[in-house]
Amino acid sequence: MKLLPFVDVKPEGAVKAAVVWLHGLGDSGDGFAPIVPELRLPKGHGVRFVFPHAPVRPITINNGYQMRGWYDIKTWDLNDRADETGVRESAAAVTQLIDTLIGQGIPAEKILLAGFSQGGVIALHLLPRLPYKIAGVMALSTYMAVPQKLNEEKTATNQRTPVLVNHGTHDEVVPYSAGQAAFQALKHAxxxxxxxxxxxxxxxxxxxxxxLSRFIQQQLVQAD
Structure with missing residues (x-):
């Protein structure tokens, strides 16, 4: 499998930790990269930010128009919105990227996974299925794919890993109720x-x- 291309925002000085941040449908890794200075992390934080680009693929609900997406969306029905095959393929590609960072010397427990919308779906899919413990997960304005398979596929590896689920009360794309459902499913699991x-x-x-800055600092910076 070819490694996902990504925008790489490195800190001044030594790299001690990393955030892998997954964008939403139709966006790219460039979309969230400008958030790094807005986080106002303390000097010498040592956090490398990696913003991968999803593959370009036809999106059914957009009349097959080709755009960057972690998976196809065939219907607006939340119970069947995420293409499971695409979700699992992208989850494998993101795991490969995390493996690469680990191979470069960043410990798994110093890697935080973040995702917005479609990217959050991939982050929440990986949380219970990764083979190693990571520092945390930030799931933003998102929902859960195949929630009915959560309990049968989960492992205890990241059971105590801090997970932050955020949602907008006026979200017009992913309903507030979908974010709540993902939160409740994880809580009950x-x-x-x-x-x-x-x-x-x-x-x-x-x-x-x-x-988000406080969460990142708590999991990756203050833990030093």
Whole structure:
């Protein structure tokens, strides 16, 4: 499998940790890269940010138009929105990228996985299935693919890994209820999940960015 291309934002000085941040449908790794300075991480944080580009593929709900997407969306029905084959293929590709970072000397427990919308679907899919413990997961404005398979496929590896689920109360793309359903599914499955909501649509907001920064620092910087 060819390694996913990505935007690489390296810190000044030594790299001690990494955030792998997955974009949403139709976006690219360039879309979220500008958030790094907005996080206002302390000097010498040592966190490398990796923003991979999803493959270009036809998206059924957009009349087959080719765009970057982690999987196809064939229907707006949330119970059948995520193409399971595509989700699993992208999850494998992101795992390969994480494996590469580990091979470059970043410990798995110093790698945090973040995802917005479609990217969040992949992050939440990987959380219970990764073969090694990671530092945390940030799932933003997203939902869960194949929730009915969560309990049968989960392992205990990341059972205590901190998970932050965020959603906008006015999300016009992924309903608030879908974010809540993902949160509840993880909670009932025994994962260390926490919820935060913001008065916004399908986006991120300044207050949220401050909270994301605190979460990243807690898991990757202050843990040193």
């Amino acid at each position: 025994g994962f260390a999940v926490q919820w935060a909501e913001y008065r916004m649509g399908h986006s991120v907001c300044p207050q949220q960015i401050g909270e």
